[in-house]
Amino acid sequence: MLGRDYADQDCGIARALERVGERWTLLIIRDALFRRSTRFSEFQRTLGIASNVLSSRLDSLVAGGLFELKDEPEGRRYLPTPRAWDLVPLLMAATDWGDRWERPGPITYVEGTSGRPVALRIVDAETGDAVAPETVAVRLREGVTGHGG
Amino acid sequence: MLGRDYADQDCGIARALERVGERWTLLIIRDALFRRSTRFSEFQRTLGIASNVLSSRLDSLVAGGLFELKDEPEGRRYLPTPRAWDLVPLLMAATDWGDRWERPGPITYVEGTSGRPVALRIVDAETGDAVAPETVAVRLREGVTGHGG
Numbered sequence: 001m002l003g004r005d006y007a008d009q010d011c012g013i014a015r016a017l018e019r020v021g022e023r024w025t026l027l028i029i030r031d032a033l034f035r036r037s038t039r040f041s042e043f044q045r046t047l048g049i050a051s052n053v054l055s056s057r058l059d060s061l062v063a064g065g066l067f068e069l070k071d072e073p074e075g076r077r078y079l080p081t082p083r084a085w086d087l088v089p090l091l092m093a094a095t096d097w098g099d100r101w102e103r104p105g106p107i108t109y110v111e112g113t114s115g116r117p118v119a120l121r122i123v124d125a126e127t128g129d130a131v132a133p134e135t136v137a138v139r140l141r142e143g144v145t146g147h148g149g
Numbered sequence: 150m151l152g153r154d155y156a157d158q159d160c161g162i163a164r165a166l167e168r169v170g171e172r173w174t175l176l177i178i179r180d181a182l183f184r185r186s187t188r189f190s191e192f193q194r195t196l197g198i199a200s201n202v203l204s205s206r207l208d209s210l211v212a213g214g215l216f217e218l219k220d221e222p223e224g225r226r227y228l229p230t231p232r233a234w235d236l237v238p239l240l241m242a243a244t245d246w247g248d249r250w251e252r253p254g255p256i257t258y259v260e261g262t263s264g265r266p267v268a269l270r271i272v273d274a275e276t277g278d279a280v281a282p283e284t285v286a287v288r289l290r291e292g293v294t295g296h297g298g
Contacts, residue, residue: 010254010255011244011247011254011255011256012243012248012251012253012254012256013175013176013179013240013243014176015247015251015252015254016244016246016251017172017175019250019251021170021172021175026162027160027162027166065250082283085282085283086246086249086282087242087246088283088285089282090243090246092242092271092285093239093241093242093269094162094166095160095161095165096161097161097165097235097236098160098161098162098163098164098168101214104290105160105161106159106289107160107161107287107288107289108287108288108289108290109287110285110286110287110288111280111284111285111286112284115288116273116274116275117273117275118271118272118285119271119272119273119274120238120242120269121270121277122238122267122268122269123267123268123272124260124266124267125265125266125267126265126266128270128277131260133236133237133238134234134237135260135261136241136258136259136260136261137183137258137260137261138183138256138258138259139257139258139259140255140256140257141253141255
């Protein structure tokens with residue numbers, strides 16, 4: 001049975017959103033990963049976000065293990081962890097969707113060393129062949145009796 | 150220059166979040182796509198969400214072109230459009246991340262007809278070779294002078 005609370009939704013989507021779904025959070029992560037922003041002042045300058053909101057979001061990201069906090073003589077730095085880097089597919093998916101259905105944005109994704117364009121694809125897990133989104137379905141893992149999606 | 154408002158962030162990520170980033174919205178889309186929920190009562194039953202919130206989210210999804218509203222003798226139905234189906238990569242990315250970094254959820258993704266497991270991959274756009282998330286960088290499109298991400 002599914003509960004009445006958002007956090008009770010027994011589903012990876014719900015848990016990911018609990019962690020990074022708050023307003024501004026993904027944009028802060030975007031700047032950490034791709035602009036290499038590490039300081040409060042850098043996030044504030046590029047995002048133009050209120051100090052109290054930014055402060056609260058950075059605290060959550062540290063508490064959630066997405067940023068590591070380094071206290072250095074010249075001030076605090078926030079460094080993205082592997083947990084944050086693993087959000088790259090989510091960021092790419094959001095960019096692709098926004099570019100396609102809202103309007104094209106200014107950025108494209110590349111492999112950092114070679115500069116070659118990269119893309120996000122749904123593929124057959126075994127053969128690697130492309131699979132169309134409209135044909136994707138979900139299945140319960142073996143041994144699962146609930147029906148969270 | 151980037152503006153001070155969230156909606157001013159000149160970036161596909163920001164625009165995607167403006168459209169589907171509100172609490173519950175992606176879970177409603179998940180149920181529409183994968184549980185084939187089409188009626189208010191179905192969304193309410195599986196999500197356990199307050200009527201006024203559900204009503205407001207469904208209205209936004211219709212206004213944003215993600216759901217098509219059908220008034221039928223037996224009641225209203227909300228049918229996902231191609232704009233909604235194109236969120237499958239975003240949903241898969243969120244599931245993957247939640248499964249990996251929070252705890253494994255109950256569902257896996259398959260190709261609907263064959264039942265074969267599917268996966269979301271970052272690949273070289275030309276060769277299709279896998280690319281690690283940590284090596285992905287962003288580049289401005291040609292002709293773009295701003296620096297939105």
